[in-house]
């Protein structure tokens with residue numbers, strides 16, 4: 140059996156060593172396609188792979204067509220919007236993610252970006268503090284929970300809204316659960332986004348939602364760029380000079396944001412949330428173990444294309 144790690148944005152070496160150990164202990168062969176620059180390289184590498192570990196790498200119908208021996212794809216991470224699930228099902232390929240394995244890393248980055256922004260990007264001027272500010276967590280999954288934990292350490296007042304998580308579960312963590320996204324954005328000066336990119340959420344963070352955020356508002360995005368209605372966010376930031384947008388996922392209109400909103404806009408050059416050795420080890424080794432469990436015992440825990 141051949142397991143391919145196909146990562147345009149590679150794991151830390153220590154994580155790859157751990158993946159290799161798991162795969163070779165099971166008697167399988169490990170192949171690496173790291174830092175690839177062209178889809179053709181991926182199409183070639185998947186030809187004889189029985190299993191693939193990916194990150195945000197795109198697995199579409201063309202890749203699945205090329206991967207004639209493929210049985211399973213594991214997205215080492217949470218969001219699987221980069222995999223065409225219907226095509227995978229049609230090709231009889233199991234798709235899994237590794238929920239929770241990189242969530243602390245993403246949460247730490249979200250809080251780090253908040254500090255960076257309220258301290259005026261460390262430009263030498265006087266900034267403000269997070270303590271006492273109201274933080275709204277939009278979607279209370281694995282990352283949202285970790286953001287709440289760290290934000291409470293900063294002395295923030297933490298609120299959350301999640302359409303699918305019961306209010307009692309949120310409130311057990313000492314977080315105030317609100318009834319709607321509208322209420323969350325009206326209440327909180329800082330909002331941290333943790334919704335997945337789905338047909339329902341795409342473009343859903345729009346002018347109508349953001350316009351009522353309190354003075355000195357800051358939107359922090361460590362989720363996906365697709366959930367933002369970029370044209371409406373630009374319109375809002377043109378109208379509100381107090382509004383900051385801080386993102387770990389570069390918008391399509393990055394140049395326009397950077398030019399128009401200098402001093403209140405920041406994007407990382409490449410999604411960095413899960414880019415820690417710890418997150419790479421956790422998610423990468425979990426992915427390897429899930430592949431071995433699936434190939435040896437048919438275990439389908441964490442399958443997402445049921």
Ligand code: 3PG
Nearest residue numbers: 194195216217218410413
């Ligand atoms: C995830 O969905 O797990 C995160 O967005 C991390 O993605 P990455 O593995 O591409 O950094």
